[in-house]
Amino acid sequence: MWDQVGQALNHSMTRMLSQVASLLPGVIALIAALLVSALVAWVLAAILRRSLTSFGFDQRVAQWGFPGLAEWSPLKSPTRLVTRAIGWAVMLVGFLIGLSAFDGPLTSELVVRLLTYLPNVVAAVVVLAAGSLIARFLARSVLIGAVNMNLQYAWLLSAGVKWLVNVLAVAMALEHLAIGGDIIRLAFGILFGGIVLALALAVGLGSKELVSRSLDREVHKTSSQKMQEPVGHL
Amino acid sequence: MELDTSSQPELEELERLAGAELVVGVLGAGAAEEAADSAAMVREGLAGLSKIPRAVLISNNGAHRPAPATPAVPDADQPLAVLSFGLPAPGPADTLQQTRSTAYRRVFTVGGKLGVRACGVIASQPHAATPQWIYRIVQPVIDLGFDLVAPRYTRHKMEGLLNRSVLAPLHRALYGEQLQNPMGPDFGLSGKLLRQVLKEASVPRRRDQNDLMATIASTASRAGFQVCESHLGVLVQQPTDWTNLSSLLAEVLGPVFLELERQAVFWQSVRGSKPVPKFGSPEVVSDDAATLDVRRMIESFHLGIQNLQDVWRLVLPPATLFELVKLSRLPREQFRMPDDLWVRIVYDFALGHRLRTISRDHLLRSITPLYLGWIASYAQEMEKAGAAEVEARIELLARAYEANKSYLVSRWRWPDRFNP
Numbered sequence: 001m002w003d004q005v006g007q008a009l010n011h012s013m014t015r016m017l018s019q020v021a022s023l024l025p026g027v028i029a030l031i032a033a034l035l036v037s038a039l040v041a042w043v044l045a046a047i048l049r050r051s052l053t054s055f056g057f058d059q060r061v062a063q064w065g066f067p068g069l070a071e072w073s074p075l076k077s078p079t080r081l082v083t084r085a086i087g088w089a090v091m092l093v094g095f096l097i098g099l100s101a102f103d104g105p106l107t108s109e110l111v112v113r114l115l116t117y118l119p120n121v122v123a124a125v126v127v128l129a130a131g132s133l134i135a136r137f138l139a140r141s142v143l144i145g146a147v148n149m150n151l152q153y154a155w156l157l158s159a160g161v162k163w164l165v166n167v168l169a170v171a172m173a174l175e176h177l178a179i180g181g182d183i184i185r186l187a188f189g190i191l192f193g194g195i196v197l198a199l200a201l202a203v204g205l206g207s208k209e210l211v212s213r214s215l216d217r218e219v220h221k222t223s224s225q226k227m228q229e230p231v232g233h234l
Numbered sequence: 235m236e237l238d239t240s241s242q243p244e245l246e247e248l249e250r251l252a253g254a255e256l257v258v259g260v261l262g263a264g265a266a267e268e269a270a271d272s273a274a275m276v277r278e279g280l281a282g283l284s285k286i287p288r289a290v291l292i293s294n295n296g297a298h299r300p301a302p303a304t305p306a307v308p309d310a311d312q313p314l315a316v317l318s319f320g321l322p323a324p325g326p327a328d329t330l331q332q333t334r335s336t337a338y339r340r341v342f343t344v345g346g347k348l349g350v351r352a353c354g355v356i357a358s359q360p361h362a363a364t365p366q367w368i369y370r371i372v373q374p375v376i377d378l379g380f381d382l383v384a385p386r387y388t389r390h391k392m393e394g395l396l397n398r399s400v401l402a403p404l405h406r407a408l409y410g411e412q413l414q415n416p417m418g419p420d421f422g423l424s425g426k427l428l429r430q431v432l433k434e435a436s437v438p439r440r441r442d443q444n445d446l447m448a449t450i451a452s453t454a455s456r457a458g459f460q461v462c463e464s465h466l467g468v469l470v471q472q473p474t475d476w477t478n479l480s481s482l483l484a485e486v487l488g489p490v491f492l493e494l495e496r497q498a499v500f501w502q503s504v505r506g507s508k509p510v511p512k513f514g515s516p517e518v519v520s521d522d523a524a525t526l527d528v529r530r531m532i533e534s535f536h537l538g539i540q541n542l543q544d545v546w547r548l549v550l551p552p553a554t555l556f557e558l559v560k561l562s563r564l565p566r567e568q569f570r571m572p573d574d575l576w577v578r579i580v581y582d583f584a585l586g587h588r589l590r591t592i593s594r595d596h597l598l599r600s601i602t603p604l605y606l607g608w609i610a611s612y613a614q615e616m617e618k619a620g621a622a623e624v625e626a627r628i629e630l631l632a633r634a635y636e637a638n639k640s641y642l643v644s645r646w647r648w649p650d651r652f653n654p
Contacts, residue, residue, distance in 0.1 A: 059650070062548075140545060140596055147541050148480040148602045150534055154541045232393035232471030233482060234417075 023102070030098030037094020041087040048086055052079040124173035131169020135162045153202045160199040167191050254348045255287035256280070256372060259341030259355040260363070261334060279368025284377050290348060292341050331447075331485045334419055338446045339435075345425070346432045352376050353428050357419035358385070359470055370464040370514050371422035381459035383422030384413045384451060384510075387469035388517040391616055391624040392526060394471070396486060398628050399608055400580055407635035408494060408501040409455035412509045413463060416451040417486070420466060423450070427459050445489030452493050456500045465514035483605060484598035491587040491598075502643050507636060518621075526617075528610035532569055535610065536562055538603025545600045549586035554578055561607070571611040573634035579604055580635075581642040589649055 061078045100111045139162035146154035171188035174180050180187075260272040272293040280286055334357050345353045354372040356363045374380040387394070397415060405416035423431070431453050435446055454461050475482070494501070539562040546555060557575050564570075579601075586597050616624055 056650075137593070140592070143541060144480070144545065144596055144599050147534075147537050148599060149477070150530070150537060152537070154537065158541075232389075233396040233479070234394060234471075234486065 026102035029101035033098030041090035045083040045087040124176040135165035256289040257345040260293040261337040261357040278365035381424040381427040382454040382461045385420040403632035403635040410504040448489035462511040480599040480602040526613040531606040531610040535607035577638045
């Protein structure tokens with residue numbers, strides 16, 4: 001009986017060792033892929049960092065309307081943020097290549113799913129970036145216009161427009177990523193509606209001021225003319 | 235620049251003329267009777283010249299049409315051929331500046347086609363213009379050989395403020411010539427200068443820009459043309475549209491800053507400024523007693539300080555922003571914007587325009603509260619001042635522009651490194 005137990009143990013040991021041995025090439029391939037991708041990521045990041053630094057990327061990012069990006073970046077440098085992001089993307093690709101070397105159905109399916117999901121991530125990033133750009137541009141237009149119209153609620157209007165576009169962009173990005181589903185739609189509807197309501201109130205309050213000012217001008221036309229007439233610009 | 239806006243009958247008229255010595259543009263809103271009045275006014279104005287030139291009048295013939303020109307048949311007693319051509323109709327969204335610029339292009343193009351010796355344009359107030367205006371605009375060109383006659387107007391102290399605060403002193407500091415109205419809008423030009431302006435305006439990248447009026451005086455200065463001024467009389471101001479002040483600023487300052495960028499090599503070598511010869515005598519206007527309520531302007535300035543600092547920070551250095559914040563804390567009676575501060579603001583905005591630090595439209599519109607701050611400061615300072623004191627005050631501002639030119643040059647050359 002003891003012989004049979006010993007044989008069973010031997011067989012299971014052999015099976016396990018052979019399974020581990022069959023995994024070894026995959027593990028080594030994964031490690032090799034990670035090492036190579038790390039090297040490629042490092043070289044690529046170094047080249048990119050040098051190019052972006054000579055291009056003055058950090059200053060230009062602020063000029064393009066993203067001064068806040070520096071706050072989110074490591075060492076407050078958008079250049080580092082970009083190079084690290086690229087580096088990690090290369091590492092991720094290396095990891096996926098290494099993972100597919102196992103040649104198991106599970107790992108293959110995982111890799112395929114991740115790769116098919118990648119375009120959605122890229123689209124979401126593009127939507128977010130475009131949304132942020134448009135939000136900043138519109139917010140600045142509204143702010144300058146409202147200040148020039150002497151509206152006390154200029155900042156509120158501008159912030160409202162900015163958040164309106166940002167919320168829209170985030171909702172679209174999440175839709176692309178297929179995250180949240182109905183909850184996101186519901187939350188977006190509530191937030192969007194809330195911002196529109198806040199803006200309507202702000203515009204209403206601002207308009208009240210404008211209307212009263214214009215009525216004032218009509219009623220006291222003579223004194224208003226005194227204020228306006230003596231000034232010419234060209 | 236092509237004569238692409240002319241109708242076929244007008245082109246035929248031009249060819250039939252086989253050249254003219256003078257082209258005169260009277261750029262009014264247009265009506266048939268006005269065109270006839272313009273023709274009479276031009277005839278009378280030119281009659282005073284030592285030798286009456288063969289002239290072409292370009293004015294609105296009432297229909298804004300591409301339609302046959304209306305030749306006034308010259309007779310034996312009147313050796314003056316005045317032909318009236320239509321001007322293109324302004325588009326529904328066109329502003330005064332755009333309309334003027336388009337009309338200017340038309341006049342210059344016709345002048346270029348005809349190979350004229352001189353050109354005169356009355357654009358400021360054609361209804362109030364007199365034959366004397368025509369004479370004063372073209373006489374120095376035709377009889378005395380000047381290349382550019384810029385206008386000098388008699389104005390109330392609170393009129394022409396953009397001109398007083400930015401256009402004239404900026405032109406003086408950059409191009410070295412002391413002109414009261416470097417952007418006209420009434421000008422007399424020699425054929426040589428007209429062709430030079432047309433040549434420079436025909437560069438493809440500049441063709442679509444409505445900046446012809448901003449280029450005339452600077453082109454004359456850069457190319458060494460003879461420049462003078464003529465006293466034209468009282469200029470009645472256009473009613474101020476306060477709701478569109480920022481559009482006006484963007485429309486006027488945009489071309490000026492573009493021109494500044496284009497002429498950068500030239501103005502960096504110019505030192506000081508010189509007065510130009512003046513013709514005619516100034517009219518005297520009584521000082522208006524109406525006082526200006528600056529409260530709203532200062533409120534506008536404060537609102538800008540509260541809300542637009544993030545925008546200004548992209549253009550103005552920290553020291554200037556600090557000065558502005560300090561200024562906003564002064565009580566209304568003591569509100570005075572120092573000349574150096576205002577001049578540096580204008581220079582920094584010109585630099586920001588060149589660097590495209592932010593959208594150019596945003597940049598130009600965001601200067602509005604600062605400009606209103608300057609007006610409020612000027613109005614309070616000049617409340618009881620007479621004409622001579624106002625002139626002296628404007629002279630001081632112009633000198634501040636000259637004194638701070640080194641600041642502009644440094645920032646222009648090293649925008650990143652030089653940041654006081």
